[in-house]
Amino acid sequence: MYHTILRILTNPVFAGAYAFGKTEARTTVVGGRAKKTVGHQKPVDEWGVLIHEHHPGYISWEQFERNQKILAENNFMRTGSSRKAGRGGHGLLTGLLRCGRCGRMLYTYYTGRGDLVRYACRGVRIVHGGASCISFGGPRAEQRVVTEILRAVEGSAVEAALQAAERATKQKQMRVQALSLELQQARYQARLAERRYESADPENRLVTGELEARWNAALRHVADLEEAFRTIENAVNETPIPDQPSLIRLAADLESVWQAPGTDLRLKQRIIQTLIEEIVVDIDDVANQVVMLIHWSGGRHTELRITKPKAGEHNHRNPTEAVEVVKQMAGRYPDDVIASTLNRLGFSTGYGNTWKKHLVCSLRSKLGLPTYDPNTIQAQGTLTAEQAAERLGVSMRTVRELLHTNVLPGTQVVKFAPWQIPIEALSATAVVERVRRIHDGKRMPQVSDEHTLRFPGM
DSSP states (O other): HHHHHHHHHHHHGTTEEEEEEEEEEEEEEEEEEEEEEEEOOGGGGSSSEEETTTOOOOOOOHHHHHHHHHHHHHTTTTTTTTOOOOOOOSSSTTTEETTTTTOOOOOOETTTTTTEEEEEEEEHHHHHHOSSSOEEEEEHHHHHHHHHHHHHGGGHHHHHHHHHHHHHHHHHHHHHHHHHHHHHHHHHHHHHHHHHHHHTTTOOHHHHHHHHHHHHHHHHHHHEEEEHHHHHHHHHHHHHHOOOHHHHHHHHHHHHHHHOOTTTHHHHHHHHHHHEEEEEEEEEETTEEEEEEEEESSSSSEEEEEEEOOOOOOOOOOOHHHHHHHHBTTTTTTHHHHHHHHHHHOOOOTTSSSOOOHHHHHHOOOOOTTOHHHHHHHHHTTOHHHEEEEETTTOHHHHHHHHHSSSSSOOOOSTTSOOEEEEGGGHHHHHHHHHHHTTTTTOOOOOHHHHHHOOOOO
C-alpha cells in the first residue's frame, strides 16, 4: 500500500502531464568488469519528453511540484537530499545528523514517556547485521547546538524582529483594506439589485422572482463580509503588534523566547534546518565525549565536544544535597524520620515528588548505607528531645527552651533533624535545678515563638 501511494504521488500522469524517459541506465566498473544498472531517476529537466496539460488531471502541475518538494523534505534518511521539513517531534536535530564512521544518517528514537530523545546509527546493523556505530542521548547535544545557533543569530536578531513586526503590520493593514473594498463592492451590488427589483414590472412574476432572489443573495453576501470584517478588526485589536522597545528586549534575550513553553517545536526545527546543512557526529571513547562538526549553510564549520553523562547522571536524579542528608542521617534515625527531615528542608525527589519512607529506604540501599538500630543509638549514649522530655518528666516545649538557653546541650546532624542529647547531660546541676523549679510551679523565662519554632524537636 505504501509503495502504491508513493507511485501515485510521484507519477506526473495524475497531474495531467505525459512524461517519457524519467529513468536512465548507468554503467560502472566493478572488479574490472562493466556492470549495468537501470531504473535510476533523472531530474525533471532531464526527462526525455514532458507534455503539460496532455489530459485532464486530478491536480495541477504546481500542486504536483509542491508535493515532490514536500516528499523530498520528508525523506530524512536519503543521502544528499535537501533541507528537512520540521515534523514537530521532540528531536530538534532529526534529519541533520550523519555518522562520522560510516556516513549514514542517524535514526531518532524516543524513550521513557516519549519525551526522551536518543540518536543512533543503526544503518550497518539493519543492512549488514553488524553492531551499531554510535549512540548518544539528545538533550545535552541539542542544548549545545541551540546555544551555538542563538550565538550565531543574536547579532541580527533586533533587525530581524523589527522587519518582522513591520511586515506583520503591513499584512494586517492590507487584509483589512482588501476586505473593506470587497465590502464596498458587495454593498453596491446589493443596492443595484434592489433598484433592478423595484424597477421591474410587478405583473411579470417570473422576472421579479428572479430579481428578488438575486437581491437576497447579495444581501447575504454583504452580511457575510460584514461579519468577516468585524472578526478581522477584533483580531487586530486583541493581538496588537508589539512596539519596537518590546521587540528589542525580546531579541536581546533570545534564549528566553526559545525556551518559552509556547514556542512551536516545528518552528524551532525549521530554524535549525535553515541555518545548518548537516552535523557529522562521532564518539571519542577515550574522552567519553560526543564530537559534533556543524556544517553551517554559509559554508563555515564549528566543532563541539559534549561530555557524555556517566552512569546514574540523568535528568531525574536526586539532588546532591538530599543525598548528603541521607548519608549523614542513615543508621542514626529511621527512614520515616529521614523522609520527614528532607521534606522540611524543602528537598524533593528527582521526579519532583515528596519523600516517603520507601523512597529513603531504596536510596539508602542503593548507596549501601546502614539501617537504623535503636540498640546502637542507645549504646552511643544519646537521647532525642522526646526521650529527654519523658525522662525529665517535662513537656517538649520545656526541652526546647532548655536547648535554646543552652542549659541542656544538644546537637543536630542537619537543620530540622532530631536532637541528640547526651544522657549524662540530664543529671547536670543546672538541668536538675530548672526541672525542680518547674515541678515546684515556678515558671521559666519566656521564650518567643520565633525561637521556639527554630528548634522543633522530634
